[in-house]
Amino acid sequence: MPHDGSSLKASALRLAAMTRHNLLLRRRDPANLITYMILPMIGIALFKPMFARLMPVGGTTQDVTGELVLTSTLAVQIVGMSLLSERTWRTWEMLRATPATAAELLTGKAVPVLAVLLLQQAVVIGYGVGVAGLTVTGPPFLLLLAMLVWSVTLLAAGSLLATLVTSHSQLAMLTDIGAIMLSTLGGALLPVSMMPAIAQHLAPASPGYWAIGMLKAAVRGDAAGTLGPAAILGGIAIAAGTIACLRLRRGLAQLRS
Amino acid sequence: MLEATGLVKRYGQVTALDGFTLSVAPGEITGLVGHNGAGKTTFTRIVAGLAAPDDGHVTIAGLAPRRALRLIGVAPQEISLYPAVTVGESLRLFGGLHGLRRKRLAAAISEVADVLCLGGFLDKRIASLSGGQQRRAQAAVALLHRPPLVLLDEPTAGVDPQTRQTLIAELRQRAADGAAIVYTTHYLPELADLQATLAVARNGRVIARGPADQLLAGLPGQVTVDLGDEVLRVSATDTAATLAQILTTISKPLRGVSVTEPSLDDLYQAVASAA
Numbered sequence: 001m002p003h004d005g006s007s008l009k010a011s012a013l014r015l016a017a018m019t020r021h022n023l024l025l026r027r028r029d030p031a032n033l034i035t036y037m038i039l040p041m042i043g044i045a046l047f048k049p050m051f052a053r054l055m056p057v058g059g060t061t062q063d064v065t066g067e068l069v070l071t072s073t074l075a076v077q078i079v080g081m082s083l084l085s086e087r088t089w090r091t092w093e094m095l096r097a098t099p100a101t102a103a104e105l106l107t108g109k110a111v112p113v114l115a116v117l118l119l120q121q122a123v124v125i126g127y128g129v130g131v132a133g134l135t136v137t138g139p140p141f142l143l144l145l146a147m148l149v150w151s152v153t154l155l156a157a158g159s160l161l162a163t164l165v166t167s168h169s170q171l172a173m174l175t176d177i178g179a180i181m182l183s184t185l186g187g188a189l190l191p192v193s194m195m196p197a198i199a200q201h202l203a204p205a206s207p208g209y210w211a212i213g214m215l216k217a218a219v220r221g222d223a224a225g226t227l228g229p230a231a232i233l234g235g236i237a238i239a240a241g242t243i244a245c246l247r248l249r250r251g252l253a254q255l256r257s
Numbered sequence: 258m259l260e261a262t263g264l265v266k267r268y269g270q271v272t273a274l275d276g277f278t279l280s281v282a283p284g285e286i287t288g289l290v291g292h293n294g295a296g297k298t299t300f301t302r303i304v305a306g307l308a309a310p311d312d313g314h315v316t317i318a319g320l321a322p323r324r325a326l327r328l329i330g331v332a333p334q335e336i337s338l339y340p341a342v343t344v345g346e347s348l349r350l351f352g353g354l355h356g357l358r359r360k361r362l363a364a365a366i367s368e369v370a371d372v373l374c375l376g377g378f379l380d381k382r383i384a385s386l387s388g389g390q391q392r393r394a395q396a397a398v399a400l401l402h403r404p405p406l407v408l409l410d411e412p413t414a415g416v417d418p419q420t421r422q423t424l425i426a427e428l429r430q431r432a433a434d435g436a437a438i439v440y441t442t443h444y445l446p447e448l449a450d451l452q453a454t455l456a457v458a459r460n461g462r463v464i465a466r467g468p469a470d471q472l473l474a475g476l477p478g479q480v481t482v483d484l485g486d487e488v489l490r491v492s493a494t495d496t497a498a499t500l501a502q503i504l505t506t507i508s509k510p511l512r513g514v515s516v517t518e519p520s521l522d523d524l525y526q527a528v529a530s531a532a
Binding site: 014017020095 | 302305306307326329336337338339342346355356398
């Protein structure tokens with residue numbers, strides 16, 4: 001017989017098996033990730049001349065961080081699909097019929113997706129620095145922290161979305177409309193200061209607003225300017241993640257019954 | 258190994274299980290038969306820890322289902338494997354989740370692939386396999402970690418005779434090695450091949466339980482005697498004695514005689530209509 005399923009070592013091994021498998025799934029279907037890496041590169045190149053004229057100071061930072069937030073918000077679809085596909089393939093029940101706990105299964109799914117979100121942002125920042133002329137004056141760890149906080153927020157939001165929808169097309173619709181609306185309102189396409197007054201009032205309601213502020217501050221090395229928005233995004237992530245877990249637990253119960 | 262007593266499960270107004278009671282001993286293959294809606298799949302899901310009963314209780318080797326998952330191998334009714342990964346990768350995932358590692362995992366995969374004739378398909382993606390091959394892959398996942406309790410929900414639905422025979426041979430071997438097997442099916446003849454004891458389910462409960470030959474004993478067979486200008490058909494529980502009696506009473510020349518023994522289908526019809 002295989003070893004007892006309750007020990008810490010057994011738990012770690014199951015988590016490793018689940019994580020490895022989900023990394024494999026991500027590798028087998030990289031189309032979405034490639035899309036969300038290529039799109040911001042095109043966007044950054046296209047908008048660079050416009051931002052150079054509109055914002056002689058900080059134009060490139062606005063261009064790169066704006067595109068990063070827009071496309072990483074669109075990438076929430078990867079999170080949602082990762083969960084939704086388990087239902088459509090009926091594999092969730094097979095997983096639940098193993099000794100793996102729900103926490104092990106969900107963590108094993110979340111880690112590769114988080115890695116994908118971080119990779120997407122790292123590639124965009126790298127492109128910004130290497131090609132678009134973005135200058136990062138702050139310490140790398142601050143930027144890494146900002147990207148991690150934003151990735152966790154997206155992971156929580158995507159998980160919540162996956163519990164709200166019943167089909168892939170619903171998920172695509174909600175993520176596409178929601179991402180463009182929230183990131184644009186947050187200042188991804190145009191700085192908030194250049195938007196109409198009503199949009200400026202509404203902008204703080206968008207997580208994208210805090211993400212852009214946090215990333216801009218991290219790029220220039222402003223720790224306080226990074227940590228303030230990071231705390232707000234952390235709160236949003238905790239709220240969305242908690243609701244997602246509660247709904248997921250209920251959803252899983254329904255799936256199980 | 259498996260003890261289920263008085264299970265009740267309701268989905269809204271629908272009662273899927275209504276006092277379902279069944280026990281399966283180590284080394285026993287139980288054929289769980291019944292029409293759609295009889296409660297077979299709901300019972301399987303409760304035993305696999307995928308659903309909780311509203312009433313009654315289940316134990317597996319004395320443990321509640323969610324605490325006994327390492328003792329269970331389950332193959333659901335529908336194919337439930339990742340289409341984009343290979344058979345080998347599927348087996349590595351589920352083997353890993355059941356605590357198998359490295360050499361033990363490789364040996365288990367090799368063994369199950371060998372007995373289920375999957376050796377040539379380990380590098381093939383699930384989506385590229387035929388229905389029968391997918392069924393074998395799903396059965397392989399259920400059997401991989403040599404569980405003492407195997408739950409198979411219509412594992413041969415839509416598969417070719419070779420796949421059926423391969424699976425049946427392996428299940429008989431597993432039972433001979435001490436595994437308890439619950440085999441849900443609509444296809445009754447394969448239960449005879451499995452030498453299974455029967456549990457007939459109807460309306461959410463088991464209405465008959467026992468060895469197939471015992472349950473068949475009280476059922477009538479049919480004696481048919483062809484006399485040329487007329488054909489006699491007589492139903493009888495003792496077909497041999499009835500045939501002998503007919504032969505002593507007729508004076509016309511015989512054109513033909515046939516005796517049909519009761520089938521498992523007859524058993525199901527008789528038990529279901531009597532309940």
